[in-house]
Amino acid sequence: MGQLLPADGRELRVTEARRRFFEEGACPDGELPNEVLRSWLRCRDAGVDYLANGRGDPEGRSELAEARERSELLLNNASGVMEHVYEQIRASGSMVILADDRGVILHSLGDPEFVGRAQRIALQPGASWSEGARGTNAVGTTLIEAAPVEIIGAEHFLDRNGFLTCSAAPVFSPEGTIAGVLDISGDSRNPQRHTLGLVRLAAQMLEKRLFEIQYAREILVAIHSRPECIGGLQEGLLAVTQDGRVVGANGIARALLRQLPVCPEGIGFSNVFRVSFGVFMDRCARDPHALQALEPRAGERLFSRLRAAGPLLGMSRAGTRDDEAGAAARVQSARGARPCDRRTGEITLDCLATGDPRLQLALDRAARISGKDIPLLVQGESGVGKELFARAFHFSGPRAEGPFVALNCAAIPESLIESELFGYVGGAFTGARREGAIGRIQQAHGGTLFLDEIGDMPLGMQARLLRVLQERCVTPIGGQRQIPVDISLVCATHRMLRDAVKAGTFREDLYYRVNGLTITVPPLRERSDIRSIVAKILETELAESPRAGQVRISEQVLEFIERYPWPGNVRQLQNVIRVAAALLDDDEAEILPVHLPEELFGADPMDDAESGRPQAAAAPQPAAEAPAEPSAQARSLGEIELEVIAAVMREVSGNVSAAARRLGISRNTLYRKIGRMH
């Protein structure tokens, strides 16, 4: 970059360098700034005539309009910055110029007298100042050097531009390509000391603005190795999606992170830093103003602060921030509740220990391999709590703060398993989303991938999954790049996988990969802790009700529950208790036989209640075929209650007395509840 030597000395040196270069064909090494000499050599090779005298007219109006349209975002955001710069140099008789990525001047602002002189050499909107068009000059040479450049007086390749002194800096787009150039040009007899620094700062301001606009919907994280640089123009900026993918980085951030490559589908936050995005956001939520230390996987330790968190922190697209205390709360709520919350599934292995010795053995063995990178295979009949076990394993281990991502291989069509698991790049196949999608494997990075019903995975998919497990990398469909993934694998199956291997429907090599430790969750009918499970289910069901802690289950019902074979296992028990709790009247505090569903308890619950003797249930279905009433799962107690009432009313053809008897509630209560249905 050029240095301001005392004017005479510098001028004499450059004049001598010109003579040797243009007249003797020599290479005036050491007499010119390196970038100037490089540029002269390029211009000579390209056949640029240093004596060219024509004005080199600017393009026509339509070309200028087209160039402005191409760079609309740059132009719209540059004018404020240019005015700010012009304020600083107003007295110096200079002009501020914005050129596009090809060197075409889009806009200029300046001292009227100098602007007049500049027009004589076509330093004006519409003219191209690329090196090819005008030889060495700050705009064109900056575009080639991709760095700030100062070209003073006779350093310009063309003789006729020797009266200029120009400083320019590239403006990088959020993607890291050059979007344009900002330049300050003036008379070389009146050089200003700080123009290069000024134009550089202006370019950084503009880059920052472009970055914020481009990633207005993402979470912005400011980073720097020096804490005092956070909040200033020197800060690095990262754009991170809510699911923790770094999708953008400004030039400073890329340099701080050792030239971090950023691709449109993003790179996992925990691939870049030694912490998961969830943990980082939790820390920020605790104190949004504090600087957080961040340790990159490559590069020195950094400081960081959440700059803007788009939708999470209530940023509008225009970038105005609402209250930050609320923001912290939203970050917290976005992360969900803490472990051992059965409603959200964030529970630990300890929470599952309710006294059954077989289950306890399974819990102990799983706890021993926690954090040891050994794949866990959970076996058991449908509805026994395999997924719950997998969650508890995840939330009990060192990956608890990372994601828990579940995929039920039996529940999605074979044709979709591949894209669900591996994700795809934009346009990978017909019907694919334009921006692509990340697969479950990648989503689980830093956490646990739970593959339910792994035995139902198609054979072709098994081969791909095996490769991912061996290479610890995933390649999205249609993509070229392998993305490293760090996952803990837990699989579940209701069938004996070994039998599937024998039958040739499950690959033997994959079987050994997924089966580091196998544990079996016993069926409910064989568990000795059924009363504790009932109590936990009831507690969870009523957790949000004003009656939490006030409802009992009668001994009669508990005895029945202990005797019933529960073909649908815990899921079926959960549904029964959910419905029973829904049928409780406001003034009732005990679940009685009348609250149990008819199919379990005989045709007329009132009869059973009156006889005081629970009937043995009809012969249970074989476990594998048992329907587990999943429809009751995702509904609220109120909804279930209303559905049950509606079904009973239909059965008794609208006879309220018969319905009340059947439901085990008074007619008045039924009228009240029916009133709520309308």
Ligand SMILES: Nc1ncnc2c1ncn2[C@@H]1O[C@H](COP(=O)(O)OP(=O)(O)OP(=O)(O)O)[C@@H](O)[C@H]1O
């Ligand atoms: N010990 C338990 N305490 C309370 N609820 C439980 C318990 N175990 C399982 N459940 C509940 O039972 C339901 C079924 O559990 P889960 O989905 O984990 O079973 P699964 O064996 O994975 O079923 P499937 O084989 O059908 O996928 C869930 O709603 C779960 O919350």
